[in-house]
Amino acid sequence: MTHPRAPYACDPARSRGRAFAQPESAMRTAFQRDRDRIIHSSAFRRLKEKTQVFVAHEGDAYRTRLTHSLEVAQIARTLARALAVDEDLAEAAALAHDLGHPPFGHSGEDALQDAMARFGGFDHNAQTLRVITKLEHRYPQFEGLNLSWETLEGVVKHNGPLMAKGDGPEVLPWGFSAYERWRELELHTHAGVEAQIAALSDDIAYNNHDIDDGLRSGILTLDQLMDLPLAGPVFRSVRKRFPDISEDILIHEAVRELIGLMVADVLAETRRRLAESGADNPEAVRALDQPVVAFSESMTEQLAAVRRFLYANLYLHYKVKRMKEKGKRVVRELFTAFLGDPQLLPTPWQASCDGASGQATARTVCDYIAGMTDRYAVEEHRKLFSVDGWR
Incomplete structure (x- = not known):
């Protein structure tokens, strides 16, 4: 069934195109082709054994970059559908967002940043751009994946503008400034709604799934969560409603409900911001001075407490x-x-x-x-x- 498209949605039929012109597909939109190219890339397959929090070979039950990216994409599609924007573009940005991560998660990134400090530095987001525009070798006509402008923009700017208007390339990480067409990506503006959705979906996924993995690893305990904002009330509610379920099912049900709460919060806050902004096309969204896809102030404060808890009790745990x-x-x-x-x-x-x-x-x-x-x-x-x- 075809759903009506919101006026602020990116339209694949009006895409700004690709760096190397190619005939359009008779079966897939530009954004669907981008998603498929990302899924079929070597870099995407390698995410299956790259660390999220726990090193990939420590256990089969923990998230890797690949399973995390799939979970982000699932949340992104849900949000995009509810907001009547392009699901395929949101999914493509979500699937590509971690392609530049090195092995061993953020510790591997820290090591490469130190090693590359005198050679231009290292940034995993910039490396993602390098992967999809240069390092993937799959096509005879060009380097990289030759993704559409909107997908490239989403990968680069999903966390917001990279520079203020008038800034030069010196403020950019090397991987962005080294991209010959960086100026075309309009790095002083926000990305479209779909890329902003991918960014918030990432936040929703990793906060909840780090709680899940932390509990299943034994590093976190249920008792530790009970007084935590946001998570505590949900875990207590599930335990009260289902007193006889196993701990595994309790964790799954509580995490499922937490994701639902966060998705509902993003939808309500985003609809409010879109209505207040009056944005009626993608360019109007990009020109705003703040993102339109966001958590409410209350949810933001509660998530900050959750992140502090995870840093202190999971990410900094000695194991x-x-x-x-x-x-x-x-x-x-x-x-x-x-x-x-x-x-x-x-x-x-x-x-x-x-x-x-x-x-x-x-x-x-x-x-x-x-x-x-x-x-x-x-x-x-x-x-x-x-x-x-x-x-």
């Missing part, structure tokens, strides 16, 4: 920190080894370093490491530094 430190060490030592001798790189990557400057070589090493899964990074580290099994 998680130990794995994070191991991940940092693996990334740091791989970078040092490959930069010191690029001939240690696999043959296709060596070619990019032949005759290259120190900065270009460092960027190649960074691209190689950022694309690794947790498991592959550990295996590469073992091959370079372990003597186990030598005869």
